[in-house]
Amino acid sequence: MTAVPPWDAFTATEAQVRAMVADPRWQGLSLPDRAHVLAARILVTPDGDRWLFGAHARWHLYDPADGRWHLAPPPRGTRAREVGHAAAALPDAVVPDGYDFHAEPGSTQSFIGPDVPEVLTEQIRSLVRSSGRKSELDYPLTAFDEIFGADVPSTVAAVWGTIMWCAYAPAFDGNERLITIFGEYLRRSLPGDEWVRWLPAPPLRDLVTLVAERLRAGRSREALRLAAVMADTAQILLLDTRFRPRALALLTMVEPVLRRPGLDDPYEDDEAVRRAWLERCPARLCRALLVENDPGAHFSHTVYDLVDALSFTPGPREAAATFLADLSDSKGALPERLDHRLRMAYDELHRAGLTGTSAAESTQPEGFAVRTGGVSVAPAPVVEPVVEVAPPDRGSAAAVLGAAYAMGLAWGRVSGARVPQRGLAGQAALVRRIVHERDDHHSGHT
Structure with a gap:
């Protein structure tokens, strides 16, 4: 029974x-x-x-x-x-x-652990290969130039940008085939450590810029091709729940342009095109666009995801507070954004001098220089977390890592704080706990 x-x-x-x-x-x-x-x-x-x-x-x-x-x-x-x-x-x-x-809930998992399905990876590989055959003269790199070499056509950047924008948390392990596909096009090594690539999440404006620049140059055919590449990429990404909510949103923004060429022609600048794209997205997908429309609300949702992902712990809020303690909050604006129970747990760490544990780690990763006052800052020593969280399985670990990284990126959108090259202290410690399982294959966990 x-x-x-x-x-x-x-x-x-x-x-x-x-x-x-x-x-x-x-x-x-x-x-x-x-x-x-x-x-x-x-x-x-x-x-x-x-x-x-x-x-x-x-x-x-x-x-x-x-x-x-x-x-x-x-x-x-x-x-x-x-x-x-x-x-x-x-x-x-x-x-x-x-x-x-x-709204479809999607998945909070990062790509550290469960791989992207092979069928998805192979379809992206074919798309990147065909995109790489385009001329950089017809498709100049007007965004993502810190990622790719000057001779790389923007069609390749369109695939990359779509993947990174659609990802719930763009943190990938070193064995992830989806990232190695782009190896020959990269300007230099991606930021991260010996295993994890903690990649930046581009704003929608970067994708818009690729298309809008071609429109302003009078190259409507090329602009349409770039929009089609984004739509093709998003369609492939629907196969993985870690991409699906934003991939659906991007499709609703881009597909009208493919059906009605010239739809975006009247707009004079990138921001006007961006607003037009966002307005096309239906209300049922509104949460996927909070990252663009309401960064503060988006941060609150990522904190919710993090506490939820830590439900296996005796005290999820206390555990979440240890990840929040990694954030740089020089203006003291973080506590007021937390519910009173989570705020109490965070304040306890603050009183003990245990907050801002990753704030001192200003890094200068290869090709992704961080400058302070015009002076390049050398990498600081790896900062240890306040408390190490021990998930019961690899899927749970990936969910915590994804939620914690998404939370860090969301806080950056709100506060301007940078996520360190090697991830926040609590995330890096969790990675060290599971790095020996790097070649394992596990089923999905949301």
Whole structure:
């Protein structure tokens, strides 16, 4: 007889809210009516915390100090009961409109561990090979010139940029075939250590620039070809859940140009083209574009992912705080972006002088110089993490690494802080725990 899992208030409430939002009548309800329905299903735990399953199909935790609701994974398995809450006190931002519940969750895994499927890699290899035959005179490198040599056509850069933009967390192990495909085109070695490549995540504007420059030059045929290369790459990337949400979003932005050549011709500059692309993306894919449209909200989602990925630990928030402690926060802006429970764990580390543990590591990787005040800074010694996390298996480790790296990149978008060449201290320590398994092949884990 199959064992029945124990009843969990959070799981049950989530199922109820999902069913309500999926009902076609939800779209016809006014915002106050939706808030009233949600307010009746708020849960409270024995410690007094109030939890709401709302916008983006995610849980929100109420901060009694300032009345804000923060994205935060719930303590599943903890006893909880429904309580009444004033519907008028719910901010509009936590009330789902319905479209936000359609977003595909994707995967938080980095590419350290589970390889990209071979069929995907081979299709990308063929696309890169054909793209590399184009002339750099017809396709000049107007972006990604820090990655590729001057004689590399922008068609190759379009493939690379699409991969990196679509990746949830572009950290790849040294055996990853998807990266070695580009070896002959690289300007110099990629940043990283002896195994992991902690690669930068390009903004959408870099992809737009490749296309928009050709439009301004009167080379509409070449601009269309670059857009087609991006669409072809994104279509291939749909095979892997670590790329799929943003790949879907990019397809919805680029495919209209392929169906209606000249659609972007009226726009005068890169930013105007970028805005036009973003406006084409449907509401159901809005979370995939938070990285572009709302960096602060995107950071909050990556923190949520990190805490969720650490659910195997006795204290996920305390474990997440050790990764947050790696971030450079000279302006003290980080704590206010955290829910009060996570903020307490972070503040405890701060009082002990254990925050900003990776902040001193300003690096000068090969070809990716970091300069401070006009002076190149030599690599600092590897910084040890506050606490080493020990995931139970390789899939869990890859999920933590992906979420932690995505969180670091997202914080960079918000604060301007750089991610060190060898990754943040906690990530680097976790890599050292699993490096001996580098040639293993494991099934996916989201």
